[in-house]
Amino acid sequence: MITCLILAVLLSWYGIAAASAAPARIIVLRHGEKEDAWKLCGVGQERAAALAANYLGRNAANSLFARGEQPAGFLAITLHTLELAAPAAASWSVPLTLYSVVPKAGAKKDEDARTASLNSRTQEAVNDLMSNPAWQGKTVVMVWEHKHIANAKLERAFHGERVTLRQLLQLDKLQGVPDTWPSGTYDYFWIVDFAHGSPMPTGFRMVKQDFADAFANLPSNDWDEPNGLTSDSGCDVKGAE
Numbered sequence: 001m002i003t004c005l006i007l008a009v010l011l012s013w014y015g016i017a018a019a020s021a022a023p024a025r026i027i028v029l030r031h032g033e034k035e036d037a038w039k040l041c042g043v044g045q046e047r048a049a050a051l052a053a054n055y056l057g058r059n060a061a062n063s064l065f066a067r068g069e070q071p072a073g074f075l076a077i078t079l080h081t082l083e084l085a086a087p088a089a090a091s092w093s094v095p096l097t098l099y100s101v102v103p104k105a106g107a108k109k110d111e112d113a114r115t116a117s118l119n120s121r122t123q124e125a126v127n128d129l130m131s132n133p134a135w136q137g138k139t140v141v142m143v144w145e146h147k148h149i150a151n152a153k154l155e156r157a158f159h160g161e162r163v164t165l166r167q168l169l170q171l172d173k174l175q176g177v178p179d180t181w182p183s184g185t186y187d188y189f190w191i192v193d194f195a196h197g198s199p200m201p202t203g204f205r206m207v208k209q210d211f212a213d214a215f216a217n218l219p220s221n222d223w224d225e226p227n228g229l230t231s232d233s234g235c236d237v238k239g240a241e
Contacts, residue, residue, distance in 0.1 A: 022130045022197045023072065025139040027056075027064055028165060028190040030146040030181060031080035033219070033227075033235045037103040040083050041235035043218065047186065048084045050215035055189070056088035056141060064189065064207075065139060070094065072138035075125055077101055077118065081143040088141070099125045101145075115154075119163040122148045126168040130199050137197065146181040149190070153180070174204050182224040183238050 029051075032044030040048065054061050056071075065071060074089040074096045076082040082098055089096040099121040104110040125142070129135060142165070147154050150166035162168045169192055171177040177190075193203035211218050219227040229237045 021133050021136045022194050022199055023135045023140045024137045024194055026129065026169065026192045026194075027139065027141045028149060028192065029084075029141075029143055029188065030149060030186060031078065031143060032084045033186055033229065033233075034080050035234060035236065038079055040080055041233065043229070043233055043235050044080070044084065044186075046215065047209075047218055048087050050211050050218060051084070051209070052087035052091055054211060054215070055209065057091035059091075062210075064191070069139060072135045072140050073097055074141045074143065075099065075129075076143045077121055077125070077148070078145050079103070081145065085141070085143040097125075097128075118145060118148050119158065119161070122163060122165065123168060126165065146183065146185075149181045150178055151180050155179075170200055171204060174201060177204055178223070184227045184229075185221065185223055185225075186227065187218070187220055188223060 032047035035041035187209040189207040
């Protein structure tokens, strides 16, 4: 009887401890402008440098982190997201955790397999976020593939399964969260707050990236508006018009 009681208390404590391991804040953004399935174009590479200098790197001019705060880590999923996150993560010398999904040749079966991999790796990343004590009560940056941040079509295709950050972070329970991240929008952050380690978010806001001086030429379109990229930019221009 006593043994059972002790076991019940331990299990209860473990459940509370696991639940309390959620970060205090998750900063979500997508990869930069891309050249192809493998790498960012020059504009995307410039955005990676601009983000490190202005928002996400050590001593950033308009840091998204509180004074004296260091991000607990950066998470990425594709080669594009890894390339974007690397300069900022390197400036802090903090872990950059890659839930890797590498592109393959363009056959439909390969694309279907890639979508399935992105689904499972996104689920794995959020499970880790909500249970890893190293991130408890801290700020974590997620640089992700935009369809797996939010995409109504993808969510319908996998009805009954949570496959986007919008679903997995329970942002679909909050007002004002878009159901799809537009294909031509690269210049926004989603900032998600949690209280006391609860897996239910308590706050959400969208912040537009605003660059000046050396980075003033980067696309700065409003949400779901044309980004102005042209074919001579060397970038994928999907969503440019």
